[in-house]
Amino acid sequence: MTAGNLKLGVDIVSAYNLLPKDGHGSSSPYVELCFDGQKFHSTTKEKDLNPVWNESFYFAISDPAILHSLTLDAYVYNNVKATQSRTFLGKVSINGDSFVPHSDAVVLHYPLEKRGMFSRVKGELALKVYLTDDPKVKPSVPLSAPSATRHTFRTLPKHEDSEKHNHHPPAAVEPLHQGTKYVVDEMKAPEAVPPRIVRMNSPGQPLDFALKETSPFLGGGQVVGGRVIRTDRAPAGTYDLVEKMHFLFVRVVKARDLPSMDVTGSLDPYVEVRVGNYKGVTKHLEKQQNPTWNVVFAFSRDRMQASVLEVVVKDKDLLKDDFVGLIRFDLNEVPFRAPPDSPLAPEWYRLVDKKGDKIKGELMLAIWIGTQADEAFPDAWHSDAASSIDSAAASSSLIRSKVYHAPRLWYLRVNVIEAQDLVPTDKSRFPDTYVKAQIGNQMMRTRPSQARNFNPIWNEDLLFVVAEPFEDHLILTVEDRVGPGKDETLGVVVIPLNAVERRADDRPIHPRWANLEKTALVDVDQLKKDKFSSRLHLRVFLDGGYHVLDESTNYSSDLRPTAKQLWKPPIGILELGILNASGLHPMKSHDGKGTSDTYCVAKYGHKWVRTRTVLDNLFPKYNEQYTWEVFDPATVLTVGVFDNNQIRDRGPNGANRDLKIGKVRIRISTLETGRVYTHSYPLLVLHPSGVKKMGELHLALRFSCTSLVNMLHIYSKPLLPKMHYVRPFSVMQLDVLRHQAVNIVATRFARAEPPLRKEVVEYMSDVDSHLWSMRKSKANFFRLMSVFSGLLAVGKWFGDICSWKNPITTVLVHVLYLLLVSFPELILPTVFLYMFLIGIWNFRNRPRHPPHMNTKMSQAEAVSPDELDEEFDTFPTTRNPDLVRMRYDRLRSVAGRIQTVVGDVATQGERVGSILSWRDPRATSIFVAFCLAAALVLYVTPFQVVAGLAGVYLMRHPRFRHRLPSVPTNFFRRLPARTDSML
Structure with a gap:
């Protein structure tokens, strides 16, 4: 959109069930809109509790750069003409982050909010809010005299307006943006103090599989116990979550006036950058005496053992490349640069021959020493690849660190109602019809119509997952089952997804009639249209009120709905520093020795990040930092380590799979606010031979809260968007939709450069977590037994009391019991x-410390070879004969459902046990404070009053019930369980 013409459009549609305020059971409402110092009034609807306005207003946006910090306020007032006053009916506040373009805007019904603690409101206000840069649309014109029945415009006083526009977030929060890699401190941490390592072992967990707390030096100081102990040489405020690494950056821009080398007078130049044993090479450009490369090389200072940098220009030849000229630099004279300094300007350098004499030709270069916070770092060719890959072009695209954003996913609902006037080929029989719906690779069909006539009725819902931008068409085909295995097409309807209506709430969508096209082909590009009278009655819309589950719910990293206008402001910032890995197992063989080419992938919300690939190193150092906005603490960050198999000995079309080394899951709610967590996580993977430790991954984490009140308020909100409770999906539907969503995300990421391969997306999304496993079933069973062990312990204790095993304790219990019976x-x-x-x-x-995978609890240590063979067997099974295969698959499917139910029951019990365990410090704080307040209130309130109010509340009329879960239910569902420790 064009910033200069940007305007905010607000359509005031209607209101519903407003509170009567005039003493006669009615109100005369109007709406007052306030945004960016501008104010408008709608017309007044006399004595109407369900008014309809359908009025539009357009606000001028003075500065689009601060749009995210602005708020649209809509106040509903009752106009009291007799006293020339007004009474408050409710308000709606919409944050600037949720404004969307006009094409994405839908009508939303916002519940009216209170203005103060003692105000009483009810009802909803329907608004459509959008951004537009249409030059034909002008901001609403202010009127001279404000009136309750006319549109009015008011500008705030200058000091109010300037205060609003000059508002900035605090300095500690302002630089935290998505995708930002932070600047690290230039001072080196003293090496005399070794890092502290503390092993934390779970009950029964092998010591080698335990989590370790470390104390590394991160930029400005040493981390001890979650706090940074600053050094004398590092000024305060400069530390970060990664260890600083120094690199020599060489930017080769272009050359000019290069001499001719061949007999024909042509030149195929390329540049070779050499530092000691490391060498980086650009592409060669054919017949260019003024070539342009614009390539950046990064050489790690820790591995350099030379003091001279050589930049050599050569001519590509069939037998032997010719020397053109070179430039030498003393590394002691190279300047240091650290952002936010501007990039170093490249300079022209004259080429010299091997003796040092100047020759024809110049080369434009920029040379500096920086850190991984440098802007050139992500796209640079790294010296780690020099020993294995000679071409910068071949390696840079496969080893670079990148940020990926998952596509916005929508649920597409297709309600096939009926057809009219079908024309079968054989008119002597009634057709046996069904409807087939297809979008790309997704295909679903209805059941055959029970009505055997020319006007069949289905009334079935078909659900699909689609991603923006919408590239496919919805193809609906009416099929007639002529005989076994033989179907005849009676008509086709092709609907572009861009033309489908979008919905963000549960408002009804009206059905429509679509003309069927007679065709023998289903290909949308080769339709032979033949108009006739057959029609299909259907309802098609995109549902954005849901959170599209692209992963297991237990490990969900985002709980927001698809429609952006339903998003709430973030409650905090999550910072992740991927430091290094150690003791990795070799995943391949190269030059007669075991090695690995590893990279890390971190996933949270819609943002996925990938570190650079470190080649031929079992102790790689990444030291890359990323940030995410957090919208709900009951979400999980996932970090995985993979071996890059696309660089060496690539199969046909890059068919080699990237191998998984291990992953780490961290629930945000288990992190204390502001604390720096530095732990070494063991990478545990289950193989057909048993559980193995593949190495350790060292991470640094910090969760910063922007508003403690907002974060505590989140605990009272439903875990998922409203539509999940108003129109819930079945378990079978969720499994199918999740599988479709993962495939869509994997397909989109495979089109990126470098691609994030399908096996990586599936492993990070736990795509096979629902499959049957004897090991998982036993683990969930013992989890359930552990939950009920508390009740068994209470029963055993009471039995000891009854048997007078400890007389003193028994007497005290009798006294307490009689006291409570008396009072x-x-x-x-x-x-x-x-x-x-x-x-x-x-x-x-x-x-x-955050929880980690527990091999003892996961039953991964005592699993038998036969059970492992069953778990790693394909689905469906490959065992013979066919009858056994069918029965075996059916058993696994049923057992998988039982496994899920048992796990869900165990999860609920574990949440009860975590209320007072401080596993989630904020939730425990809320509950402890509630217990104290409840104890005081119940002490002064008669028991009969409490019991009576509780009974009346539980048996209240359905009119006074809300469709969304209650506050205690929302609080309970956010409590952590031990699912995070499942392997």
Whole structure:
């Protein structure tokens, strides 16, 4: 959009079920819009609690750069003409981050909010909010006299307007943007203090598989216990989450006036950059005496053992490349550059021969020493690849670090209702019809119509997953089953997805009639159109009110709906520093020795990141840092390590698969705000021979909260968008849709450069987590037993009391029991006070590190070879005979469902156990405070009053119930479970 013409459009559509305010059971409402110092009024609807306006207003946007910090406020007032006053009916506030272009805008019904603690409101306001740069649309013109029944415009006083426009976020938050790699401090940390390593072992977990807390030097100081202990040489405020690495950057821009080398007078030049044993080479350009390359080479300072840099220009030849000229540089004279300094300007250097005499030709270069925070770092050719790959062009595209953004996914609903006037080939029989719907590789079909006539009825819903930008067409084909294995096409409807209506809430979508096209071909590009009277009645729309589950719900990294106008502001920033890996197992053989070419992939929300590939190194150092915006703490960050198999000995069409080395999952809610977590995570992978440790991955994490109130408020909100509860999906539908979504994301990432391969996307998304496994079933069973072990312990304790095993304890229990029977009003305060004291007591033993995969709990240590063979067997099975295969697959499918149910039950019990365990420090703080307040309230409130109110509330009329989950339910669903530790 053009920034100069950018305007905010607001369509005031209607309101519903407003609160009566005039004393006669009605109100005379109007809407007041406020945005960027401008104010407009709608017309007044006399005595109407369900008014309809359909009025449009356009606000001028003074500075689009601060649009994200602005807010649109819509106030609903009751116009009291008798007293020339107004009463408040409710308000709606919409953040600038949720504004979308006009093509994406839909009508949303916003619930009216209170203005103060004691105000009383109800009802909804329907608005359509969008951005437009259409030059034909002009901002609304201000009127001279404001009136409650006319549109008015007001500009805020100058000091108010300037305050709003000069508002900036705090300095600590301002530089935190997505995809940013932070600048590291230039000072080296003292090497005299070794890093502290603390092993933290779970019960029964082998020590080698345990998490380790480390104390590395990250930029400005050493991390100890989650805090940075600064050094004398590092000024405050300059540390980061990665260790600083120095690189020698050489930018080869272009050359001019190069001499002719061949007899024909032509020249095929290329540049060779040499530092000691490391060499980087550009592409050769045919017949160019003034070539342009614009390539950046990065040489690690830690591996350089030379003091001279040589830049050599050569002429490509069939037998032996000719020397053209060179330039030498003393590395001690190379300047240091660190952002935010501007990039170093390249200069022309005169070529010299091998004796040092000047010759014809010049080369434009820029040479500096920087860190991984340099802008040139991601796209540079790295010296790590020099020993294995001679061509910069062949390696740079496959080893670079990149940021990927997953496409925005929508659910496409196709409601096939009926057909009219079908014309079969054989008119002597009634057709046996069904409808086949296809989008790209996705295909679904309805059941055959029960009505055997020329006007069949289906009324079935078909669900698909589609991604923006919409490139495919929806093809609906009416088929007639003529005989076994023989179907006849009766008509086709082709609908472009760009023309499909979008919906962000549960408002009804009206069906439409579509003309069927008679054709013998289904190919949209080769349709032979033959108009006739057959029609298809259907309802098609894109549903953006859901969160499209592209991964397992237990490990979901994003819970927002698809429609951007439903998004809420972020509650914090997640920073991840991928430091290094150590002790990796060799994944391939090269030059007679085992080696690995590893890279890391981190996934959170729609943003995926990939580090550069470090070649031929079992102890790679990445030291790359990335950030994400956090919208919900009940989400999981996933980091995986892979071996790049696309560089050496590539198969046909790059068919070699990237091998998985291991992954780490970290739930955001288990991280304390502001603390720096530095741990070494063991990379555990289950192989057909058993569980193996493939190495360790060293990460640094920090979760920064932008608003503590907003984050605590999130715990009272539903976990998923509203549509998941209003119109829920079945388990079978979710499995199919998730499989479609993962395939779409993998296809899009495969088209990037470098591509993120399908096996990587599937491994990061836990695509096979729903499949049957005897090991997983046993693990979930023992999880369930662990949950109920608390109840068994209480029963055993009570049995000991009854058997007078400990007389003193038994007497005390009898006294307490008689006391509570005599004063029943003390039962609930005592229970809540007891839970409060338990929570306070457990605070000192609260977990101090994120959870990690537990091989003991996952039953990965004692699994038998036969069970492993079953788990790694393909689905469907490859075992013979065919009858056994069919029964075996059916058994695995049913057992997989049972496994999921048992795991879900165990998850609920584990959430109960985590309330007072400080696993999620914010949730435990909320519950402990609630217990204290409840104990005090219940102490002064008669028990009969509490019991009566509770019973009346539980048996309240459905009119007073809400379709969304209650606040306690939302709080409970956000509590962490031990699923994060499942392998």
